[in-house]
Amino acid sequence: xxxxxxxxxxxxxxxxxxxxxxxxxxxxxxxxxxxxxxxxxxxxxxxxxxxxxxxxxxxxxxxxxxxxxxxxxxxxxxxxxxxxxxxxxxxxxxxxxxxxxxxxxxxxxxxxxxxxxxxxxxxxxxxxxxxxxxxxxxxxxxxxxxxxxxxxxxxxxxxxxxxxxxxxxxxxxxxxxxxxxxxxxxxxxxxxxxxxxxxxxxxxxxxxxx
Amino acid sequence: xxxxxxxxxxxxxxxxxxxxxxxxxxxxxxxxxxxxxxxxxxxxxxxxxxxxxxxxxxxxxxxxxxxxxxxxxxxxxxxxxxxxxxxxxxxxxxxxxxxxxxxxxxxxxxxxxxxxxxxxxxxxxxxxxxxxxxxxxxxxxxxxxxxxxxxxxxxxxxxxxxxxxxxxxxxxxxxxxxxxxxxxxxxxxxxxxxxxxxxxxxxxxxxxxxxxxxxxxxxxxxxxxxxxxxxxxxxxxxxxxxxxxxxxxxxxxxxxxxxxxxxxxxxxxxxxxxxxxxxxxxxxxxxxxxxxxxxxxxxxxxxxxxxxxxxxxxxxxxxxxxxxxxxxxxxxxxxxxxxxxxxxxxxxxxxxxxxxxxxxxxxxxxxxxxxxxxxxxxxxxxxxxxxxxxxxxxxxxxxxxxxxxxxxxxxxxxxxxxxxxxxxxxxxxxxxxxxxxxxxxxxxxxxxxxxxxxxxxxxxxxxxxxxxxxxxxxxxxxxxxxxxxxxxxxxxxxxxxxxxxxxxxxxxxxxxxxxxxxxxxxxxxxxxxxxxxxxxxxxxxxxxxxxxxxx
Numbered sequence: 006x007x008x009x010x011x012x013x014x015x016x017x018x019x020x021x022x023x024x025x026x027x028x029x030x031x032x033x034x035x036x037x038x039x040x041x042x043x044x045x046x047x048x049x050x051x052x053x054x055x056x057x058x059x060x061x062x063x064x065x066x067x068x069x070x071x072x073x074x075x076x077x078x079x080x081x082x083x084x085x086x087x088x089x090x091x092x093x094x095x096x097x098x099x100x101x102x103x104x105x106x107x108x109x110x111x112x113x114x115x116x117x118x119x120x121x122x123x124x125x126x127x128x129x130x131x132x133x134x135x136x137x138x139x140x141x142x143x144x145x146x147x148x149x150x151x152x153x154x155x156x157x158x159x160x161x162x163x164x165x166x167x168x169x170x171x172x173x174x175x176x177x178x179x180x181x182x183x184x185x186x187x188x189x190x191x192x193x194x195x196x197x198x199x200x201x202x203x204x205x206x207x208x209x210x211x212x213x214x215x
Numbered sequence: 216x217x218x219x220x221x222x223x224x225x226x227x228x229x230x231x232x233x234x235x236x237x238x239x240x241x242x243x244x245x246x247x248x249x250x251x252x253x254x255x256x257x258x259x260x261x262x263x264x265x266x267x268x269x270x271x272x273x274x275x276x277x278x279x280x281x282x283x284x285x286x287x288x289x290x291x292x293x294x295x296x297x298x299x300x301x302x303x304x305x306x307x308x309x310x311x312x313x314x315x316x317x318x319x320x321x322x323x324x325x326x327x328x329x330x331x332x333x334x335x336x337x338x339x340x341x342x343x344x345x346x347x348x349x350x351x352x353x354x355x356x357x358x359x360x361x362x363x364x365x366x367x368x369x370x371x372x373x374x375x376x377x378x379x380x381x382x383x384x385x386x387x388x389x390x391x392x393x394x395x396x397x398x399x400x401x402x403x404x405x406x407x408x409x410x411x412x413x414x415x416x417x418x419x420x421x422x423x424x425x426x427x428x429x430x431x432x433x434x435x436x437x438x439x440x441x442x443x444x445x446x447x448x449x450x451x452x453x454x455x456x457x458x459x460x461x462x463x464x465x466x467x468x469x470x471x472x473x474x475x476x477x478x479x480x481x482x483x484x485x486x487x488x489x490x491x492x493x494x495x496x497x498x499x500x501x502x503x504x505x506x507x508x509x510x511x512x513x514x515x516x517x518x519x520x521x522x523x524x525x526x527x528x529x530x531x532x533x534x535x536x537x538x539x540x541x542x543x544x545x546x547x548x549x550x551x552x553x554x555x556x557x558x559x560x561x562x563x564x565x566x567x568x569x570x571x572x573x574x575x576x577x578x579x580x581x582x583x584x585x586x587x588x589x590x591x592x593x594x595x596x597x598x599x600x601x602x603x604x605x606x607x608x609x610x611x612x613x614x615x616x617x618x619x620x621x622x623x624x625x626x627x628x629x630x631x632x633x634x635x636x637x638x639x640x641x642x643x644x645x646x647x648x649x650x651x652x653x654x655x656x657x658x659x660x661x662x663x664x665x666x667x668x669x670x671x672x673x674x675x676x677x678x679x680x681x682x683x684x685x686x687x688x689x690x691x692x693x694x695x696x697x698x699x700x701x702x703x704x705x706x707x708x709x710x711x712x713x714x715x716x717x718x719x720x721x722x723x724x725x726x727x728x729x730x731x732x733x734x735x736x737x738x739x740x741x742x743x744x745x746x747x748x749x750x751x752x753x754x755x756x757x758x759x760x761x762x763x764x765x766x
Contacts, residue, residue, distance in 0.1 A: 015590070030601070064586050091586065091590070091620075092634075093624060094642075095649070097637070113596055113617050115613065147649075180702075181712065184710075
């Protein structure tokens with residue numbers, strides 16, 4: 006069985022030591038190096054050292070975890086990063102997943118889970134615990150990214166305009182200020198390249214937005 | 216001396232002077248004309264009498280010469296015929312020869328050795344002289360002999376023998392010198408008379424004829440005139456005084472009113488609104504000018520009042536290019552506006568610094584907790600995993616450390632979520648609301664319409680928006696009994712809009728006691744140069760916050 010070559014990138018020496026101490030008990034995992042910041046780590050990668058997995062902290066001086074992930078992407082490295090962070094918010098998790106992290110662990114993760122994650126990732130699979138996955142999905146479900154010409158909000162406003170509601174009524178309905186609706190309306194007109202509401206309704210109907 | 220007295224004195228002095236001069240010259244002229252008239256009349260009377268007497272005597276004399284036969288004899292009992300009669304020829308005054316000194320004019324003629332004598336009938340003379348038509352009450356004509364004794368009867372002494380009266384007056388003296396004339400002097404009674412005199416000289420007869428009239432009678436109308444003139448003068452003066460009093464009232468009353476108004480204004484009160492009688496154009500204009508002055512001062516006062524109350528939006532238009540007061544006030548206002556703006560900027564800057572300091576301190580503390588203590592705790596956990604042999608103890612210890620880490624994470628997030636810098640306020644609020652859901656029954660819906668990776672919301676704005684939401688949500692949860700909270704954060708090219716709604720009990724912005732919550736929110740909006748509109752009623756409370764996009 007091959008040894009898993011592991012690098013720890015974290016600015017806290019005590020953490021690194023503790024982690025190393027923890028993982029030493031496992032014979033299949035070998036910590037080849039510990040680095041204190043992103044730059045050090047990238048330099049290490051560039052020096053063609055053979056590494057399988059990095060336990061990467063996000064918050065580091067000089068170069069943080071996100072930048073490191075980005076760098077790995079551009080270097081097209083085979084190295085599989087597992088983010089190990091104090092941040093438990095979905096947005097961090099989602100960003101890391103998007104940026105190419107194979108796993109996301111909280112720093113107070115138990116030994117068992119840690120080794121499980123390392124081993125899972127080493128096999129080429131991704132590891133996100135149920136808790137982490139839920140946080141990520143919750144966050145992403147809140148994000149309204151629209152692929153259409155109009156944003157989701159704008160589509161909603163357009164619908165209400167077509168129903169004949171006034172700006173004030175729409176504002177009250179959507180829980181925004183009148184000026185927000187006015188701006189939305191102006192933006193919709195601009196995006197659909199029309200001059201007034203009548204034209205807007207016509208065009209919106211034509212391209213089946215409403 | 217006040218204006219009224221001055222005007223009175225000048226006007227009445229002038230009127231008195233004019234009236235006096237007029238009266239005096241009129242009186243003089245009149246008296247001169249009267250004198251001339253009287254003397255002229257006296258003269259014509261005298262001339263008439265003189266001619267009559269001369270004719271009488273001459274005719275008598277002629278008769279006497281022609282009719283020697285008819286001559287009466289002189290009554291020797293009454294006359295003391297002079298001895299030298301035979302040597303005499305002509306007309307003589309024999310009055311002194313008469314025993315009773317009766318006026319006697321005698322004719323003496325010696326022809327053919329015969330002496331003829333005749334005494335002229337005195338009554339004939341008397342008749343002429345007593346004819347006093349046009350002589351008034353005191354006029355008379357009389358004759359005086361060479362001896363200054365009267366020859367005709369005096370009007371005033373009808374019973375006295377004329378001869379006994381001595382008339383040595385200026386007129387007689389002059390007449391006897393052969394000078395005809397006129398004048399005013401004392402007559403035989405010692406009374407002032409106008410007199411015209413002339414000498415009658417026929418043969419040896421020398422008589423002075425005088426026509427005289429008392430000055431007092433002549434001047435009676437003059438006296439009347441005088442008293443009338445005096446009365447008139449007084450009347451005019453009285454009228455003048457009354458008129459000038461009236462006039463001065465007309466002139467001085469407005470001036471007095473003006474004086475009163477000005478005094479009141481000088482005392483600093485520009486709000487008096489007395490109505491004045493404006494009885495002439497000038498006065499009216501003067502009062503209009505005063506009213507204008509008052510209006511402009513009132514304007515200035517109001518304006519300075521406004522300025523004093525720091526109502527610096529007050530407008531003032533200088534009344535003219537010379538309105539120094541108005542201009543100074545405007546300069547003052549502008550300075551104050553500048554000062555206030557500076558002050559406000561300073562205040563906002565100070566507040567901004569304070570808030571920024573607070574936030575950076577929070578951030579520091581949050582980081583310290585999160586990145587400083589957090590890792591130590593994880594290290595502790597590693598240590599436990601590595602070193603603690605007793606499984607039960609190990610599990611217990613790990614649990615405690617995990618709890619501590621969770622707590623630290625919560626604290627750190629409450630102090631300053633690191634997401635705000637790494638992901639922006641939109642995401643931070645998503646997390647915040649997400650985390651809250653676990654601990655409250657209130658439905659909180661947050662809609663994030665920020666631009667995420669392309670956001671133009673600055674970190675500073677983000678922190679403040681986050682704090683505002685924290686505060687608002689906190690208020691709603693604590694005080695409003697709301698069931699629903701709706702938050703929308705929209706980002707546009709020009710502005711960022713935070714809309715907050717809850718269906719709680721609402722509050723009155725003026726009396727609300729939410730600690731310094733609302734004030735803090737307003738301050739944060741202010742230091743972000745934003746605007747806030749708060750509408751609150753039961754079941755519908757909204758906060759509209761708008762911040763500019765700062766590029």
